[in-house]
Amino acid sequence: MRNVLPVLTVVLAVFALWYGGAVLLNKNWAYDKAERAGVELSFGEMVKDTMTQEKPRLPPPHLVGAELWKTTGAMVQRGRAFSKRSLIYHGWITLSSTVLGFVFGTGLGILLAVGIVHNRAMDKSVMPWIIASQTIPILAIAPMIVVVLASAQVDDLIAKGVISMYLSFFPVVVGMVKGLRSPDHMQMDQMRTWNASRSQTFWKLRLPASAPYLFASLKVGIAASLIGAVVAELSLSQDGGLGARMLVGSYYGQTVQIWSALIAAATLAALMVAAIGVVQRVTLKRMGMAQ
Amino acid sequence: MNDTVISAKNLSLTFETNDGPVHALKDINLDIAKGEFVSFIGPSGCGKTTFLRCMADLETPTGGEITVNGVTPREARSSRAYGYVFQAAGLYPWRTIGGNIRLPLEIMGYSKEDQAKRVQQVLELVELDGFDRKFPWQLSGGMQQRASIARALAFDADILLMDEPFGALDEIVRDHLNEQLLALWARTEKTIGFVTHSIPEAVYLSTKIVVMSPRPGRIADVIGSPLPKERPLDIRDSPEFIEIAHRVRDGLREGHADG
Numbered sequence: 001m002r003n004v005l006p007v008l009t010v011v012l013a014v015f016a017l018w019y020g021g022a023v024l025l026n027k028n029w030a031y032d033k034a035e036r037a038g039v040e041l042s043f044g045e046m047v048k049d050t051m052t053q054e055k056p057r058l059p060p061p062h063l064v065g066a067e068l069w070k071t072t073g074a075m076v077q078r079g080r081a082f083s084k085r086s087l088i089y090h091g092w093i094t095l096s097s098t099v100l101g102f103v104f105g106t107g108l109g110i111l112l113a114v115g116i117v118h119n120r121a122m123d124k125s126v127m128p129w130i131i132a133s134q135t136i137p138i139l140a141i142a143p144m145i146v147v148v149l150a151s152a153q154v155d156d157l158i159a160k161g162v163i164s165m166y167l168s169f170f171p172v173v174v175g176m177v178k179g180l181r182s183p184d185h186m187q188m189d190q191m192r193t194w195n196a197s198r199s200q201t202f203w204k205l206r207l208p209a210s211a212p213y214l215f216a217s218l219k220v221g222i223a224a225s226l227i228g229a230v231v232a233e234l235s236l237s238q239d240g241g242l243g244a245r246m247l248v249g250s251y252y253g254q255t256v257q258i259w260s261a262l263i264a265a266a267t268l269a270a271l272m273v274a275a276i277g278v279v280q281r282v283t284l285k286r287m288g289m290a291q
Numbered sequence: 292m293n294d295t296v297i298s299a300k301n302l303s304l305t306f307e308t309n310d311g312p313v314h315a316l317k318d319i320n321l322d323i324a325k326g327e328f329v330s331f332i333g334p335s336g337c338g339k340t341t342f343l344r345c346m347a348d349l350e351t352p353t354g355g356e357i358t359v360n361g362v363t364p365r366e367a368r369s370s371r372a373y374g375y376v377f378q379a380a381g382l383y384p385w386r387t388i389g390g391n392i393r394l395p396l397e398i399m400g401y402s403k404e405d406q407a408k409r410v411q412q413v414l415e416l417v418e419l420d421g422f423d424r425k426f427p428w429q430l431s432g433g434m435q436q437r438a439s440i441a442r443a444l445a446f447d448a449d450i451l452l453m454d455e456p457f458g459a460l461d462e463i464v465r466d467h468l469n470e471q472l473l474a475l476w477a478r479t480e481k482t483i484g485f486v487t488h489s490i491p492e493a494v495y496l497s498t499k500i501v502v503m504s505p506r507p508g509r510i511a512d513v514i515g516s517p518l519p520k521e522r523p524l525d526i527r528d529s530p531e532f533i534e535i536a537h538r539v540r541d542g543l544r545e546g547h548a549d550g
Contacts, residue, residue: 186377186381190377192349195369195371208385211385
């Protein structure tokens with residue numbers, strides 16, 4: 001309970017900044033409208049106008065909140081949770097490609113890490129490419145991946161998963177290489193005194209020792225995977241998804257729609273990271289490694 | 292002697308470093324007979340741990356010969372001829388005490404029933420029965436080290452190699468573990484190689500004390516202990532004990548003088 005006050009303070013500060021920013025960014029439009037109508041705006045009238053514009057530059061929180069409710073809760077009440085206008089529908093599309101990409105990325109990341117740890121040639125040759133891959137903007141290669149995979153008749157969902165994988169495998173490789181190498185000299189010598197094979201050393205020592213590193217990586221990985229999914233949806237906007245909502249919103253200047261899709265994506269990311277946190281706590285506790 | 296277990300002849304080991312070669316071991320000659328308790332004592336850098344690691348095939352000598360059970364250390368390691376206890380207990384935090392002791396047995400392919408039986412046996416041997424379901428962090432440092440000894444004993448190798456196993460423990464725990472180790476040695480009749488920094492520990496435990504000196508690492512003196520096999524802790528106040536301790540100290544000092 002001690003944390004309530006500081007947390008509330010931060011939340012209030014965020015809202016204050018947001019409202020302040022909304023007034024600053026939207027006031028020009030308010031004054032323009034007034035000038036054209038030939039009326040003088042008092043400060044109070046100007047502020048009131050910035051809070052109610054239809055296409056504000058920066059929508060104030062209550063408009064975003066209302067839009068979020070209209071496209072989620074209200075639609076559920078009317079039994080249309082999966083209508084194409086519902087954020088639940090679009091969130092579901094984003095979630096499926098995020099999870100698919102996360103599974104791909106985690107698998108690829110672990111496989112690469114195992115190879116890097118066990119093979120010197122791979123260690124020397126693959127790691128620089130992995131790092132180089134992350135210096136290329138995902139926005140630049142996402143459309144190419146889409147085109148290439150589409151011409152190979154691959155399902156759109158898989159194409160989006162591949163783009164998510166491109167971002168999410170990286171933290172997993174880095175974390176798993178570190179985790180698989182975390183057993184010290186003594187532990188490796190100990191395995192040697194028992195004449196353990198490489199695979200026994202891997203399954204009984206390296207892999208369990210890497211568990212805490214893996215979970216830290218998975219949390220970063222799933223957030224990266226969501227970004228990949230959103231970027232992929234910009235290229236495959238006909239399928240919907242939160243990224244598509246943002247794109248459509250920007251076509252028509254629907255800032256409220258963009259912001260509510262943004263908030264929905266952030267909420268989705270937070271929920272997924274929290275879910276991995278729960279799995280982490282349960283697993284490490286069962287392994288006797290809880291901190 | 293026919294019952295020689297470990298035999299080193301002109302054993303040398305030179306590490307190549309950027310500052311030139313380091314002679315970790317030079318012309319070591321030593322025979323260890325079955326059932327002996329041999330301590331290696333000397334200052335840091337005298338090669339006592341390196342010598343033990345050569346026996347265990349954790350280091351490869353650059354000269355001379357060493358045999359363990361009449362074969363090369365590599366063959367001895369492959370046939371799981373020895374148990375090795377490191378300075379740190381090195382228990383896996385994600386395994387219970389029982390699980391940790393079972394680890395080498397799983398690796399060596401013992402059957403499930405055999406594993407359970409052996410875990411029970413060695414836990415009793417180190418007086419940790421009833422702790423098999425506890426996790427390492429629930430045990431004190433001394434108990435953890437006992438568990439690691441149990442793990443080294445679990446597959447019943449005839450040789451036990453111990454590299455400063457009690458080095459990180461306090462005096463009182465150490466005394467207690469020394470007593471227990473002697474009792475365990477008497478019961479199991481294993482051949483033990485024991486590296487230590489402590490003169491009283493070496494004299495109290497050993498039937499043979501190998502005093503080593505550094506640069507290059509070599510044997511300065513080999514002292515056979517006349518102490519009886521039965522050794523209560525207060526034997527350390529007896530004149531015989533003090534005399535051997537003196538000899539060990541002299542050997543250490545000599546090594547330093549011309550080193």
